[in-house]
Amino acid sequence: MNTPISVVLDNASEESDSQQRQRCVDGLSALLPAGLMLSSAEELKPYESDGLTAFRKTPLLVVLPETIEQVSAILKWAKTNQVPVVARGAGTGLSGGALPHEQGILLGMAKFTRILELNPEHGYARVQPGVRNLAISDAARPHGLYYAPDPSSQIACTIGGNVAENSGGVHCLKYGLTVHNVLEITVVTIDGEILKIGSSGQDCAGYDLLALMHGSEGMLAVTVEVLVKLLPEPPCTRLLMASFASVEDAGNAVGEVIAAGIIPAGLELMDSPAIVAAEAFAQCGYPTDAAALLLCELDGLEEEVTEQIENASNVFTRCNASKLHIAANEHERLLLWKGRKSAFPAVGRLAPDYYCIDGTIPRSQLSHVLKQMAIWSDEYKLPIANVFHAGDGNLHPLILFDSNIPGELQRTEELGSKILLLCVEVGGTVTGEHGVGVEKINEMCVQFDQDALLQFHAVKAAFDPQTLLNPGKAVPTLQRCAEFGAMHVHHGELPFPELERF
Amino acid sequence: MNTNDDTAALQQAVQQACDTSSAINIQGGGSKSFLGKGGAVSTVSTLNHTGIVNYEPTELVVSVRAGTLLSDLTKELAANGQLLPFEPPQHDGATIGGVLACGLSGPTRPFTGSARDYVLGVRMINGQAQHLRFGGDVMKNVAGYDVSRLQIGAYGSLGLLLDASMKVLPVPQYELTLVSTRASTDDYSYIGGLARRALPVTAAAMQGNIQYIRLSGTEIAVKSAAKQLEGDIDSDANAFWPGLRDQSLEFFNTSKTLWRISVAEYAPVLPLSGDWLYDWSGAQRWLCSDEAPEAIFAAAAAVGGHATRYGTDDTALRFQPLTGTAQRLQKRLRDSFDADRLFNPGQFHPEFDSDQEQKQEKTSS
Helix, strand or coil: CCHHHHHHHHHHHHHHHHHHHHHHHHHHHCCCCCCCEECCHHHHHHHCCCCCCCCCCCCCEEECCCCHHHHHHHHHHHHHHCCCEEEECCCCCCCCCCCCCCCCEEEECCCCCCEEEEECCCCEEEECCCCEHHHHHHHHHHHCEECCCCCCCCCCCEHHHHHHHCCCCCCHHHHCCHHHCEEEEEEECCCCCEEEEECCCCCCCCCCHHHHHCCCCCCCCEEEEEEEECEECCCEEEEEEEEECCHHHHHHHHHHHHHCCCCCCEEEEEEHHHHHHHHHHHCCCCCCCCCEEEEEEEEECHHHHHHHHHHHHHHHHHCCEEEEEECCCHHHHHHHHHHHHCHHHHHHCCCCEEEECCEECCHHHHHHHHHHHHHHHHHHCCCEEEEEEHHHCEEEEEEEECCCCCCHHHHHHHHHHHHHHHHHHCCCECCCCCCCCCCCCCCHHHHCCHHHHHHHHHHHHHHCCCCCECCCCCCCCCCCCCCCCCEEEECCCCCCCCCCCC | CCCECCHHHHHHHHHHHHHHCCCEEEECCCCCHHHCCCCCCEEEECCCCECEEEEEHHHCEEEEECCCEHHHHHHHHHHCCEECCCCCCCCCCCEHHHHHHHCCCCCCHHHHCCHHHHEEEEEEECCCCCEEEEECCCCCCCCCCCHHHHHCCCCCCCCEEEEEEEECEECCCEEEEEEEECCCCCCCHHHHCHHHCCCCEEEEEEECCEEEEEEEECHHHHHHHHHCCCCEECHHHHHHHHHHHCCCCHHHCCCCEEEEEECCCCCCCCCCCCEEEEEHHHCEEEEEECCCHHHHHHHHHHCCCEEEEECCCCCCCCECCCCHHHHHHHHHHHHHHHCCCCECCCCCCHHHCHHHHHHHHHHHC
């Protein structure tokens, strides 16, 4: 009985959408050369979501500028005409940060794909925002250099998106996040002004806007150029794998190795369900009888790595490791990593659906959090597999469920909520690396109180008082405080299934 | 170490400043008066807000109250074989709040990172006397804007820092200094390339034509690296680094004006008269000079850098003046935290506060 009403409403809004669309096309056509705009339904379709495909929206139109001046003209026009703008890189993000706005322009930076300058002598690369993360390291490698942050989607994700999300990777315990490896960015403000932030030196005058821009999810300005630092490739890299009969022992070993003064380049923990799934998927040689597994990578000068491998082995033995194994060669090292990197799709084969959670906790709370999760897992009768960036406390519990069983999705969401709440409770955060986007916007209400959220809005207003840049993302309004969310993967269909997910 | 939570009193002090629209200077140990002070009549001290809130060595994280003496914190970390990786200057009486507000990092900065790189979270009070918490005690955290790191080097102009959480690292097992003589006093090209060598270099400087390189790490790595680098091992030279870090070397004892000039390490020799000391592989250049501030700011800007004047004279410009969009935007950012200019008015980039001064003058006249 309600159907006719909603049809009428839909038609009304559709009509107004097409009028709005035409207004944008007309306005921007006067400013831009032909061929930079997409506005037909089939052209807009590929842009309706990013890596978080559970959320989809169709933008009014997609604009694909080719120059900084065009970006400036588009933003200036958008401001004058009060049209929202959502910037998008490769669209690999997992939190819906690049989800389009239905009354807005989707600003695709895909044509900014040039490495403008690579200077091996001074150790930097000046790149356009659409350059892929891995393409920088590929270009630097002949000079013995590389760009350190290595998010799992690095073959596809772009540096502009990395800045927007402050992307990490498995090596960030030792080499830092994007914010630690970018020297300077050029941005365009919503006023269309072009501004350099940071410098070619080690710091700059005024406030540290470079830090503020990192992880700001396209809410403050649009990044149009990035100057990244290149590091020398370590002469020697080796991987040590340790098996444990209990997760507590493995968690304890992580703390002990750090207490011994060793900072591994990567330190990853998997629990039994994750080990079994990864081994079945990748046949990489994991001990499927272990309750927990640590992958500990060490790099540096050869003498140093040899010594540290020995020290770390002693620590693990002392912490009741049941088995130690050092990758015999580069082939085996990469194979052992492959198992870890395919943990998500591997777990995806165990059940029709899974939820991925991205909380971070202080490492000392690992045992407590894992025990509590095991209790809840029994209580809810929903299995949980855990992969953990143990070095920096970033936990990815994967809750297995079947959305075809009535009520199970709801119970999974409830369990996910409990786990995230626990992360915050023990001093952690609701998102370690995937970003807030639209996905975790409600959880922000739990992590931050009203005054902190208001301060975030005030910061936003300093850059974009009309909230035209990526409106509705990252920071919730005070009215919006509801339940938690999490990444929902149906039948193992990961967005971008070809990409490794850590 | 004294432990006292003075949050309530500090918040009350800011609330009162708020209610009476009277500005305050935030002060810790007062050890960095050579970096200026605010133009307010009254001062709020953080010295009673002290102690370590949370320290779990295996987490590599310490949370500490702003008024804690840097020397106390350093001692506590050292007792657990750890340190603040950005090697902050240990000026006499310095507090951790002051070090972070001034964003100061030592000789290791180009190799292991800066103060802001190691900050994970802060608790602070903004210009509306609101008690705010940003970031946390964990290394990876992308929830909300990175307001924590924004506080570092903001000279208290965005708020009063209550506590900060920082990442800490193990004290290197072994350290040595290599000393050599370069052909000329301007030849800093060798230290400029060290960050591209996969070696455990943690500091590189040149005073006159004497070049200093510090190596830190495992004994085996440091000794191996020393063989691959220019210079002779000189154990007397180990004392050079604290002197450089704290600006207590004889070089800094000058009748001229001391400037810190921050540029790319590969920036050319700047056309300014005076005595130079190159730290940070050439990216941080200390200059004792009688040149006019305008000339120094212009020379730094010409190569994409910036200059800061050290010294207690508060009448002349201290920070590289910002202009155009950068100035407008940063001024609005200051507005968003401290619209009424309660904190340290006129100290950090007075151009952010100029309208307010005019407004106040108008009201009083």
